[in-house]
Amino acid sequence: MDSRNIRLAVIPGDGIGVEVVTEGLKVLEAVGTKVETTTYDLGAKRYHETGETLPDTVLEELRGYDAILLGAVGDPSVPPGVLERDLLLKLRFQLDHYVNLRPVKLFPGVETPLGKARPEDIDMIVVREGTEGPYAGAGGVMRRGTPQEIATQESLNTAYGVERVVRYAFDKAQGRPRRKLTLVHKTNVLTYAGDLWARTFDRVGLEYPDVQTDYCHVDAASMFFVSQPERFDVIVTDNLFGDILTDIGAAIAGGIGLAASGNVNPDRTAPSMFEPVHGSAPDIAGQGKADPTATILSVAMLLDHLGLAAEAARVEQAVADDLVERPAGRVGRTTREIGDDITARVAG
Amino acid sequence: MDSRNIRLAVIPGDGIGVEVVTEGLKVLEAVGTKVETTTYDLGAKRYHETGETLPDTVLEELRGYDAILLGAVGDPSVPPGVLERDLLLKLRFQLDHYVNLRPVKLFPGVETPLGKARPEDIDMIVVREGTEGPYAGAGGVMRRGTPQEIATQESLNTAYGVERVVRYAFDKAQGRPRRKLTLVHKTNVLTYAGDLWARTFDRVGLEYPDVQTDYCHVDAASMFFVSQPERFDVIVTDNLFGDILTDIGAAIAGGIGLAASGNVNPDRTAPSMFEPVHGSAPDIAGQGKADPTATILSVAMLLDHLGLAAEAARVEQAVADDLVERPAGRVGRTTREIGDDITARVAG
Ligand SMILES: CC(C)[C@H](C(=O)O)[C@@H](O)C(=O)O
Ligand SMILES: CC(C)[C@H](C(=O)O)[C@@H](O)C(=O)O
Numbered sequence: 001m002d003s004r005n006i007r008l009a010v011i012p013g014d015g016i017g018v019e020v021v022t023e024g025l026k027v028l029e030a031v032g033t034k035v036e037t038t039t040y041d042l043g044a045k046r047y048h049e050t051g052e053t054l055p056d057t058v059l060e061e062l063r064g065y066d067a068i069l070l071g072a073v074g075d076p077s078v079p080p081g082v083l084e085r086d087l088l089l090k091l092r093f094q095l096d097h098y099v100n101l102r103p104v105k106l107f108p109g110v111e112t113p114l115g116k117a118r119p120e121d122i123d124m125i126v127v128r129e130g131t132e133g134p135y136a137g138a139g140g141v142m143r144r145g146t147p148q149e150i151a152t153q154e155s156l157n158t159a160y161g162v163e164r165v166v167r168y169a170f171d172k173a174q175g176r177p178r179r180k181l182t183l184v185h186k187t188n189v190l191t192y193a194g195d196l197w198a199r200t201f202d203r204v205g206l207e208y209p210d211v212q213t214d215y216c217h218v219d220a221a222s223m224f225f226v227s228q229p230e231r232f233d234v235i236v237t238d239n240l241f242g243d244i245l246t247d248i249g250a251a252i253a254g255g256i257g258l259a260a261s262g263n264v265n266p267d268r269t270a271p272s273m274f275e276p277v278h279g280s281a282p283d284i285a286g287q288g289k290a291d292p293t294a295t296i297l298s299v300a301m302l303l304d305h306l307g308l309a310a311e312a313a314r315v316e317q318a319v320a321d322d323l324v325e326r327p328a329g330r331v332g333r334t335t336r337e338i339g340d341d342i343t344a345r346v347a348g
Numbered sequence: 349m350d351s352r353n354i355r356l357a358v359i360p361g362d363g364i365g366v367e368v369v370t371e372g373l374k375v376l377e378a379v380g381t382k383v384e385t386t387t388y389d390l391g392a393k394r395y396h397e398t399g400e401t402l403p404d405t406v407l408e409e410l411r412g413y414d415a416i417l418l419g420a421v422g423d424p425s426v427p428p429g430v431l432e433r434d435l436l437l438k439l440r441f442q443l444d445h446y447v448n449l450r451p452v453k454l455f456p457g458v459e460t461p462l463g464k465a466r467p468e469d470i471d472m473i474v475v476r477e478g479t480e481g482p483y484a485g486a487g488g489v490m491r492r493g494t495p496q497e498i499a500t501q502e503s504l505n506t507a508y509g510v511e512r513v514v515r516y517a518f519d520k521a522q523g524r525p526r527r528k529l530t531l532v533h534k535t536n537v538l539t540y541a542g543d544l545w546a547r548t549f550d551r552v553g554l555e556y557p558d559v560q561t562d563y564c565h566v567d568a569a570s571m572f573f574v575s576q577p578e579r580f581d582v583i584v585t586d587n588l589f590g591d592i593l594t595d596i597g598a599a600i601a602g603g604i605g606l607a608a609s610g611n612v613n614p615d616r617t618a619p620s621m622f623e624p625v626h627g628s629a630p631d632i633a634g635q636g637k638a639d640p641t642a643t644i645l646s647v648a649m650l651l652d653h654l655g656l657a658a659e660a661a662r663v664e665q666a667v668a669d670d671l672v673e674r675p676a677g678r679v680g681r682t683t684r685e686i687g688d689d690i691t692a693r694v695a696g
Contacts, residue, residue, distance in 0.1 A: 080535060080536055081535060081536035081537070081539060084536045084537065085536070085537070085539070089537070112463075113462050113463060113464065113465075113574050113575055114461050114462065114463065114574075115460075115461060115462065115463025115464070116461065116463070117461075134501075134503075134537070134538060135537055137539070138500075139502075139503075139538075139539070139540035139541065140540055141540050141543070141544065143507075145547070146507065147507050147508065147511075148507065148508075149506065149507035149544060150504065150505065150506045150507070151505045151506075151540040151541050151543065151544040152486075152502055152503060152504055152505070152540060152541070153502070153503040153505070153538045153539075153540050153541040153542075154487075154500055154501070154502045154503070155482075155487075155500060155501040155502070155503075156498065156500055157498065157499045157500070157501070158497065158498045158499075159491075159494065159495050159496065159497035159498070160495065160496075163495075186588070186591075187428060187429060188428055188429035188432045188433070189429070189432065189433070189437070189482070189483055189588075189591075190482060190487075190501045191429060191433070191485070191487070191501075192487035192488055192489050192499040192500060192501050193487065193499050193500070193501040194501075195489070195499065196489065196497060196499040199493070218591075218592055219591045219592050219594075219595040220595060222570065222592050222593075222595050222596045222599075223595040223596060223598060223599040223604065224599075225596075225599075226461050226462075226574060226596060226599035226600060227461055227599045227603065240534070240537075243534075243537075243566075243567045244566055244567050244570050244592060246567075247567040247568060247570050247571040248570045248571060248573075248574060248596065250571060251570075251571040251572075251573075251574035251575045252574060255575065256571065
């Protein structure tokens with residue numbers, strides 16, 4: 001047990017975000033590490049009450065924590081995109097979360113739509129760039145609403161931004177048994193951005209002669225996620241392609257209820273933020289139907305990021321054990337029951 | 349049997365393109381329609397011999413045909429992207445193939461990686477925009493090769509371009525039993541382009557009250573292709589998202605060897621072009637290992653486009669019958685044998 005005191009900012013957010021975060025925190029406490037949490041009411045409710053999404057004062061406060069745990073944001077009552085951009089993406093950009101780390105791993109016992117896939121076939125990590133690319137928000141519109149309207153959307157890529165995430169991915173690959181890193185892009189069509197990515201990948205790769213490298217167009221990679229997931233070990237890709245690939249990854253690894261993620265600032269100039277890949281799912285909110293496993297696995301990533309590797313492994317093992325027993329009849333559990341079961345394993 | 353004489357330009361291209369096109373033409377002749385073909389040697393060989401990809405004179409000649417059948421282009425000996433952009437994409441853009449029509453259909457008897465999917469679950473058509481978006485080639489690079497490099501890539505979208513493909517998709521959906529059309533985009537992040545797409549979709553939809561509409565972010569759609577493909581009937585989406593989705597579609601519908609496509613100019617101001625979704629697969633070229641089925645299904649789409657619906661149906665039925673018998677031991681056939689078998693069914 002570590003004696004360090006984790007100062008954690010918690011943003012439960014909207015919908016099922018609130019429910020799954022409760023379970024994530026329960027597990028975190030069971031680990032035995034001292035955690036001091038402060039909850040922030042960012043999300044739809046605050047937006048409606050005050051018009052605020054992420055006030056500057058809150059952003060500054062958040063910088064003071066060791067890490068952030070986020071549930072999910074978004075509600076049909078808020079204009080589409082507002083909370084996503086002005087809260088979630090703003091956090092990622094402002095806290096310089098240039099690595100969006102998303103493991104795609106099929107745990108034993110978990111059902112996958114891929115009839116023949118075994119756990120050893122699906123075990124990869126997607127390193128998604130988190131602060132630039134098509135997510136920069138650049139673009140414009142002219143003659144809006146007329147037959148002459150044009151709308152542009154720009155992907156902004158910098159050597160600085162690409163190199164740091166590529167380097168992170170090489171390090172990650174080097175630390176895994178297979179030591180394989182695949183760059184995913186669409187260099188044959190997105191020539192300017194693709195060229196920067198490919199050149200950077202090749203150049204940084206020279207420093208990692210022990211890592212086997214590979215390139216795959218995003219369309220082919222999307223296909224291979226389904227037909228040959230065993231091709232992949234670590235993947236590095238841009239913000240948008242990573243968004244798409246990790247949702248396919250969630251699908252093949254047993255569903256969005258299990259997909260964890262970390263928005264990581266590897267330089268630690270600001271706290272990293274951990275969140276399940278799923279959204280706020282307003283349709284099932286408040287019914288105890290959400291699976292908190294993705295959040296609990298995100299908590300494991302958080303522990304790992306804070307240097308508590310043993311604790312992280314304990315949480316992941318508890319989840320793995322829980323998942324193995326699910327097919328044996330422990331279905332239909334509520335959010336809280338799943339959280340309690342995993343907590344008991346972690347504590348026991 | 350139709351007495352019309354089809355004037356067809358054939359671009360076998362590279363690698364397995366040559367092999368599969370041979371079988372496609374065999375089937376086309378067996379249909380009984382008169383076809384006059386002219387073959388164009390565009391592709392890697394011509395590029396190496398003359399430096400040409402698609403000379404203007406050839407492009408002008410191609411305009412005179414009723415349709416184009418293309419195998420596949422691309423070879424490792426050519427700098428990546430050159431043939432794709434200066435030949436394939438140039439054809440699509442110059443001949444105004446604003447609809448890239450890609451059926452995703454699981455034929456009975458075909459094995460899918462999705463363990464539980466039945467043919468009735470996977471039966472959709474992706475209407476991919478073909479002439480703008482991120483494929484426009486817009487963008488730039490500054491301070492190339494330095495740590496200060498920036499590279500941009502721009503998606504160009506016009507009301508003109510979006511409306512015509514959306515309208516086509518609504519027409520298509522109206523003609524199918526389920527009458528459901530899903531717009532796929534990423535409106536919460538790509539706000540300028542997404543807003544144009546969403547507004548156009550809603551506005552045109554008012555003219556089609558009998559078509560049920562739906563919206564899905566591209567990440568969620570990619571996931572649903574795997575976890576709930578039955579959600580989809582007709583999909584309309586931009587050039588890049590369509591590229592990605594249709595490769596996932598190929599994977600779930602039994603592989604890239606079966607995926608057909610049409611680059612369609614619905615206004616008939618230039619010939620439409622039909623091609624398998626797969627590439628030139630240099631690794632298996634010349635070995636008789638390629639499956640010509642995707643090309644043969646593309647020939648069916650070509651016939652349909654030229655108003656020969658009965659003939660198109662006959663080819664599709666022959667493929668369906670051939671596919672049903674495959675699991676029963678007719679595996680390991682060569683490209684030519686598969687072509688012969690399907691040709692015999694069409695003729696018989
Ligand atoms: C909510 C949305 C802006 C977000 C993204 O596109 O990054 C989500 O899809 C994700 O993957 O975390
Ligand atoms: C070869 C490439 C340029 C092309 C595309 O991206 O459109 C291919 O992937 C396709 O889907 O036809």
